[in-house]
Amino acid sequence: xxxxxxxxxxxxxxxxxxxxxxxxxxxxxxxxxxxxxxxxxxxxxxxxxxxxxxxxxxxxxxxxxxxxxxxxxxxxxxxxxxxxxxxxxxxxxxxxxxxxxxxxxxxxxx
Numbered sequence: 001x002x003x004x005x006x007x008x009x010x011x012x013x014x015x016x017x018x019x020x021x022x023x024x025x026x027x028x029x030x031x032x033x034x035x036x037x038x039x040x041x042x043x044x045x046x047x048x049x050x051x052x053x054x055x056x057x058x059x060x061x062x063x064x065x066x067x068x069x070x071x072x073x074x075x076x077x078x079x080x081x082x083x084x085x086x087x088x089x090x091x092x093x094x095x096x097x098x099x100x101x102x103x104x105x106x107x108x109x110x
Contacts, residue, residue, distance in 0.1 A: 053106070064095040082104060
């Protein structure tokens with residue numbers, strides 16, 4: 001009798017372990033792959049805009065940049081680093097943080 005009881009316990013334990021290990025594998029098979037959607041804040045193009053050569057209209061296309069800030073950016077050229085928009089006081093930190101991932105400052109040609 002004891003032998004029969006032990007075999008049932010061993011069988012139940014084996015069943016529990018196998019279902020616990022198989023559950024993530026089954027869930028992975030049944031889940032649908034995530035669809036990728038473009039980010040709403042991503043720029044229209046993947047290329048970065050050079051603040052040393054950009055036109056006023058290109059600069060104004062950024063969120064938070066209007067006529068005044070685009071004129072200040074152009075007047076402060078050339079830039080050796082994009083963070084000079086902050087260090088020179090051209091843009092406030094909040095506006096710079098909105099566009100910093102979308103701009104570059106290439107070295108001016110001699």
